[in-house]
Amino acid sequence: MKLDHLSEVLNFIGGERIPAISGKTLSNPEPATGKLLGTLPASNADDVSRAVEAANEAKASWGELSPEVRGFHLENLARGIEENLEAFARAESIDNGKPIAVSKSLDIPRAAANLRFFAGAARFQHEEAFRTRLPGDDLLNVTVSRPVGIAGCISPWNLPLYLFTWKIAPALAAGCTVVGKPSEVTPVTADLLARVAIEVGFPPGVLNIVHGTGPETGSAIVEHPQIPAISFTGGTATGASIAQQAAPIFKKTLLELGGKNPTIIMEDAELDAAVEGAFRAAYSNQGQICLCGSRILVHESKMDEVTSRLQKRINEMVIGDPLEESTMMGSLVSESHLEKVESCLQTARDEGGEILVGGERLSPEGRCSSGYFLTPALIRGLPHSAETNQQEIFGPVATLTPFANEEEALHLANDVRYGLSASLWTSNVDRALRMSEKIEAGTVWVNTWMKRDLRTVFGGVKDSGLGREGGSESLRFFQEPTNICLRFNSSR
Numbered sequence: 001m002k003l004d005h006l007s008e009v010l011n012f013i014g015g016e017r018i019p020a021i022s023g024k025t026l027s028n029p030e031p032a033t034g035k036l037l038g039t040l041p042a043s044n045a046d047d048v049s050r051a052v053e054a055a056n057e058a059k060a061s062w063g064e065l066s067p068e069v070r071g072f073h074l075e076n077l078a079r080g081i082e083e084n085l086e087a088f089a090r091a092e093s094i095d096n097g098k099p100i101a102v103s104k105s106l107d108i109p110r111a112a113a114n115l116r117f118f119a120g121a122a123r124f125q126h127e128e129a130f131r132t133r134l135p136g137d138d139l140l141n142v143t144v145s146r147p148v149g150i151a152g153c154i155s156p157w158n159l160p161l162y163l164f165t166w167k168i169a170p171a172l173a174a175g176c177t178v179v180g181k182p183s184e185v186t187p188v189t190a191d192l193l194a195r196v197a198i199e200v201g202f203p204p205g206v207l208n209i210v211h212g213t214g215p216e217t218g219s220a221i222v223e224h225p226q227i228p229a230i231s232f233t234g235g236t237a238t239g240a241s242i243a244q245q246a247a248p249i250f251k252k253t254l255l256e257l258g259g260k261n262p263t264i265i266m267e268d269a270e271l272d273a274a275v276e277g278a279f280r281a282a283y284s285n286q287g288q289i290c291l292c293g294s295r296i297l298v299h300e301s302k303m304d305e306v307t308s309r310l311q312k313r314i315n316e317m318v319i320g321d322p323l324e325e326s327t328m329m330g331s332l333v334s335e336s337h338l339e340k341v342e343s344c345l346q347t348a349r350d351e352g353g354e355i356l357v358g359g360e361r362l363s364p365e366g367r368c369s370s371g372y373f374l375t376p377a378l379i380r381g382l383p384h385s386a387e388t389n390q391q392e393i394f395g396p397v398a399t400l401t402p403f404a405n406e407e408e409a410l411h412l413a414n415d416v417r418y419g420l421s422a423s424l425w426t427s428n429v430d431r432a433l434r435m436s437e438k439i440e441a442g443t444v445w446v447n448t449w450m451k452r453d454l455r456t457v458f459g460g461v462k463d464s465g466l467g468r469e470g471g472s473e474s475l476r477f478f479q480e481p482t483n484i485c486l487r488f489n490s491s492r
């Protein structure tokens with residue numbers, strides 16, 4: 001199957017790739033070149049309603065299938081991705097601007113792994129039962145679960161297929177049909193997934209993909225009365241808007257939102273590993289991961305050494321064409337996002353920060369000379385209360401902040417509105433456990449970063465989200481439990 005036609009993205013509704021009802025389209029530029037890559041549908045509430053109709057038609061039959069049969073279909077999708085790994089990886093790099101080495105080794109394999117994991121996880125779900133003996137009564141309480149129906153799944157642009165499948169896989173495995181919206185900034189690999197679904201015979205209407213903007217398409221999904229559950233990953237402001245829309249109509253909402261995550265380097269940390277971990281956490285995927293460690297907190301005794309080592313690693317980075325295997329950092333995702341990050345850098349200057357390295361536009365030679373490239377920035381000299389240290393930037397920008405002791409490190413780590421993740425670097429196991437329990441975050445990595453076991457819970461506290469994903473948590477979100485209390489005849 002050829003998956004190299006990236007210019008025309010279409011909706012996927014009822015098993016067919018179709019344009020928006022209005023015929024309107026949105027432009028999709030390639031971020032590494034600034035040139036037009038293609039178009040996607042400018043869908044609206046009418047297209048969402050069409051997708052809901054298709055999902056409704058398929059809902060009963062899909063929900064009644066056994067977990068084994070649903071898993072079979074999900075594994076077919078995963079296999080289709082794996083068999084077209086090169087095409088998917090190339091498309092992801094072109095559409096997003098990320099290095100193809102990352103797409104091939106992380107994004108696309110993880111997308112297939114998401115589908116395979118939940119195909120298997122659904123088979124291991126079990127019902128709870130409790131024997132209840134009361135005077136004159138012998139009861140059995142059994143909790144059974146059913147799919148909620150149609151799931152609305154809205155995913156972001158930074159890890160396009162990786163996070164789109166993280167949404168749809170548990171919903172489908174749990175027995176729901178799906179109306180999904182990938183980001184309009186990076187729509188291509190979701191469209192390739194639709195082509196794979198057609199190729200492998202995925203049941204029509206079970207998975208529906210509607211492209212368009214958040215205000216038009218996303219809002220229509222959130223507000224639709226026949227979609228009882230919304231799973232969203234994206235910015236905190238958008239998540240708050242979704243919560244306001246969903247609450248009055250009592251929709252289930254799962255919100256994975258922004259972060260301003262600390263990397264904490266204690267005085268007893270193994271510095272080679274800690275500096276490399278801080279470097280990766282700050283600048284992976286051009287800093288465009290909600291889990292990125294944009295606040296590097298360093299014990300004052302190690303600040304000079306950590307600073308010089310980080311500057312060296314930044315200067316060694318190969319920045320350029322995402323399609324070159326040697327590229328370590330590609331382009332930012334769009335011109336508007338580049339301008340937003342540049343505005344944040346100007347704010348850092350205005351607040352008195354010193355940009356030690358980076359923070360400048362870059363024009364690589366060749367086809368990428370007009371792309372949206374920015375050199376990774378490292379900033380010091382800002383108080384922790386500065387806007388640069390408090391607000392999510394979502395780009396290749398990190399700050400350095402010293403601390404004197406463990407108590408101050410914990411205060412700095414927690415003194416933000418977010419609480420998604422943190423990484424802690426120390427050789428003291430007692431300290432690692434003690435501090436990890438006090439850090440306000442949904443995930444704390446110790447002496448590592450960005451390692452995930454799909455069985456574990458994932459999500460944030462404070463302004464970083466609502467609810468948890470991962471393993472059985474994801475499956476349960478897309479199901480409704482019912483307790484059945486059965487009375488035995490106790491007269492014998």
